[in-house]
Amino acid sequence: MLSIAFGQSKYYVDNLSENIKRGIRQKLRNGVWPGWAPLGYLNDKNLRTILPDPAKAPLVKKVFDLYATGNYPIAQVRNMINGLGLMGKKNKTLTTSNYQHILKNHIYYGILKYKGDTYEGTHPPLISKKTYDRCQEVMLSKSKSQTPGLKPFVYRGMFRCGECGCCITMEFKKGRSYMHCSKRKVPCSQRFSRETDIELQLREEIKGVALCSTWASEIIAYLEKEKSESAQAGSIVAKELQDSLEPLASKLDALLDLALNGRLTQDEYTLKKAELIGEKKAIQEKLEVCRKKDYDRFTPVIDFFAEASHVGELAEKGKPEEIRDFVKKTGSNFRLRDKKIAFEYKNHWRILHNFLCRPAGKKEKNAETPNWWRRRESHPGPSTARRNRYRLSPVIVSSGT
Ligand SMILES: [Zn+2]
Numbered sequence: 001m002l003s004i005a006f007g008q009s010k011y012y013v014d015n016l017s018e019n020i021k022r023g024i025r026q027k028l029r030n031g032v033w034p035g036w037a038p039l040g041y042l043n044d045k046n047l048r049t050i051l052p053d054p055a056k057a058p059l060v061k062k063v064f065d066l067y068a069t070g071n072y073p074i075a076q077v078r079n080m081i082n083g084l085g086l087m088g089k090k091n092k093t094l095t096t097s098n099y100q101h102i103l104k105n106h107i108y109y110g111i112l113k114y115k116g117d118t119y120e121g122t123h124p125p126l127i128s129k130k131t132y133d134r135c136q137e138v139m140l141s142k143s144k145s146q147t148p149g150l151k152p153f154v155y156r157g158m159f160r161c162g163e164c165g166c167c168i169t170m171e172f173k174k175g176r177s178y179m180h181c182s183k184r185k186v187p188c189s190q191r192f193s194r195e196t197d198i199e200l201q202l203r204e205e206i207k208g209v210a211l212c213s214t215w216a217s218e219i220i221a222y223l224e225k226e227k228s229e230s231a232q233a234g235s236i237v238a239k240e241l242q243d244s245l246e247p248l249a250s251k252l253d254a255l256l257d258l259a260l261n262g263r264l265t266q267d268e269y270t271l272k273k274a275e276l277i278g279e280k281k282a283i284q285e286k287l288e289v290c291r292k293k294d295y296d297r298f299t300p301v302i303d304f305f306a307e308a309s310h311v312g313e314l315a316e317k318g319k320p321e322e323i324r325d326f327v328k329k330t331g332s333n334f335r336l337r338d339k340k341i342a343f344e345y346k347n348h349w350r351i352l353h354n355f356l357c358r359p360a361g362k363k364e365k366n367a368e369t370p371n372w373w374r375r376r377e378s379h380p381g382p383s384t385a386r387r388n389r390y391r392l393s394p395v396i397v398s399s400g401t
Helices: 002-027 057-068 075-084 096-104 129-150 196-211 215-262 266-318 319-328 347-356 360-365 382-388 394-397
Strands: 041-044 050-051 111-114 117-120 170-172 176-181 331-337 339-344
Touching: 002 111, 002 117, 057 075, 057 129, 057 360, 075 096, 075 339, 176 196, 176 347, 196 266, 196 319, 196 339, 196 382, 215 266, 266 319, 319 331
Parallel strands: none
Antiparallel strands: 041 050, 111 117, 170 176, 331 339
């Protein structure tokens, strides 16, 4: 009995849902918007269509007219129109995204878009298609113009304030990006720095780990030679190890024969076999280490010198994002104080930096020390004085020597 009742109600619901869908499709084909009227229109129950809202329609039209000029960002249009008293449903204040939604809605020039399909509406349009298209162009140009010209906030989340330790935040003002202390914890006297100034300082700073390419290629050649010699030596060892595996295999075979012929007891066989397998395993492990070691030992060092030899070029021609990524990878503890940056290099980069940026006097004491940075006309290295100009805190100097 129940199942019949459920079956009937399901049939009723399915039928109803199909009827509603059919009704919506029919309305759309007739050019009538089937849902709630968008802002600026009202649902007319008698005519079963939407009609311009006398109070709001002129303001919605104004939104398009203002934005189409291209002189106002969307947030400003919002402030102006909200100021004129345009409100959303249930008298809610309209947000910027509400305005974006309005500006993208085809219904205002008479077109109905429903689930990907387009229908020609019969309701009175508030604006022309030309105005609508113009608004889309403005929106596109505004979103595009931010990408290539501005390069917004390259150093977001990277620096801390050298005075109070708070995060350095970014701000865009009058066409420029600025960085400043967020001053969240304690009063702080630090002022704004231009992002472009920080970029220049970083370019100078990384020259402190820029290795002359001539010298780098000499050392890389030396390391490659060492690597191949070591690989050869390694391969000799590896060959010996490999060779010592063969007798073990024959020994295992012979052992099995002895066991089969009854010359060994089961216990003797098991014991001897475990011994031989253990020996084989130990040799295989040594072989693995031997093969891996030579590769692992030299490769990172060679990669490091190769990278260091390109830093000079990076400092001169690299994109700000590339320079940022390099310093983030090689350094830590980035600080900004009195418009000057400071940080410490990590690991082998610190050793290289310490060596290249020693005070001049120390270098001369040791006549045997090679001149790591040989100056070239096309790409001269930075003078210590030039580099020091950007080195603000004694921390980096002390860690650097
Ligand atoms: Zn601060």
